[in-house]
Amino acid sequence: MSRRCLWIYVVLGYLFLYLPIAVLVVFSFNASRFNVNWEGFTLAWYAKLLTNANILAAAKNSLIIATVTTVLSTILGTGLALGMHRNSSVLGRLTELFVYVPVIVPETVMGISLLAFFVLTNIELGVTSVIISHVAFCAPFVALIVQARLEGFDDSLVEAALDLGATEWQALFRVTLPIAAPGIVAGALLAFTMSLDDFIVTFFTAGPGSTTLPLYIFSMVKFGVSPEINALCTVLLVVSATAIVAYDKLVRIRD
Template sequence: MESLRDRTKKILFSFSLLVFLFFYIPILFVIIFSFNDSKLGTVWTGFTLEWYTSIFENSQLIGATINSLYIAIIATLISTVLGTLAALALHRYTFIGKKAVEFLFYIPVVIPDIVVAVALLAIYGILNMSLGLNTAIPGHVAITISYVMLVVLARLSSFDNALEEAASDLGANGWQTFWKVTFPLIFPGVLAGGLLAFTISLDEFVISFFTLGPGDNTLPVLVYSMVRLGVSPEVNVLSTFIIVIMVIAVLIIGLRMRKGGEAK
């Protein structure tokens, strides 16, 4: 007779399988329809590689992609540095108002993006600033820095402070201790936070929609504007490129981190 433990394992496995199918089947369809011969992204009419060549002639799509990468890279760099420093400060030190600071970092995680977007738009209006690509970056940093901080804090929760003390006893100064001991140990958390920030920024629509200047488009904003007239199969091609690149990047990073762990 089947035990309760075995039934529980089967139920959990089935549920996990359904969740993975729910997430990955749409991605699989995007890849399949990137080879669709029809200009309508939802009707399959045959196999073609036409869109994989014509995408490089679509200046609007390429320009929006470059804008998205520009904003995402800068926002990721800023949020990763500031989020890591904030995590280190909150983990190591006790100071007046620490709980309030922690609460402030949690706010961007729970409030809707449209609140941040409208607030930034109001600030830009008060300062009489003209909108452009750069005015979207602060909003992206505001919503990604908290995720970086939370991921790095999770990594620091298992950090052994005795290693830093040992480095100090052996003559290392604070700078050397950080780069030779602390940073290599928390680097997986910093990298994970950076990748999460990059993904969120690249996918961000609401803040970009409100804070971009006239004529400036990011990829999510452009795709949204195309929905009413029908999304071009070239968007599926670009999505396929992004998926493949991200999967390869994650695999390479995972293998390097695994080899580094085995070497230690």
């Protein structure tokens, strides 16, 4: 009896979470112009995406921003994690505390404060400002993931490398980073999806010519949800889901 209740609970829970998404995906293949009736299967909306210059421009912006953000925040976040791992002094612990701040600050606050920062520093709103903003909230996530990976890292491995003739840099690249690699790649994937999906921070910090896919979708929705949007969201969903599955696999790797 209680087992059956549990099953019902689980099914309802998953329906609640995934039904809207499932509807969106299904309707992206619907031959009708409206999200009401099913009128047959088509890939026309996906084909139409490829001919829409605005969507292609937004996709290009999104990919450039996500890629650059991933590279920068991975380097920055990994460096932070290494520093926090090696430094248990007051400074190290303070850094750890500050790394959490961008993780817990509401995105709206983050967006507004970044906007204020760009206005103050006279940085023109555009692709650059969006990248800076994305790095600001992605790097801490990378740092936390890499730090978790380094937890339990045996420091005598670095000493062993030095002992065998490696300089500090060689020890970093041949021992520490390879061992932390699953964490680093997982962090990078997470940064990529977060940057690709982000709406709120981007909304505040984007300028003319730096419209990303989420921003473009939002503007399209103002004229009603078309199957084209469903198709576009499905594409985004597939990209994000792939990255998240890969991330999950990597985080679980043990040595």
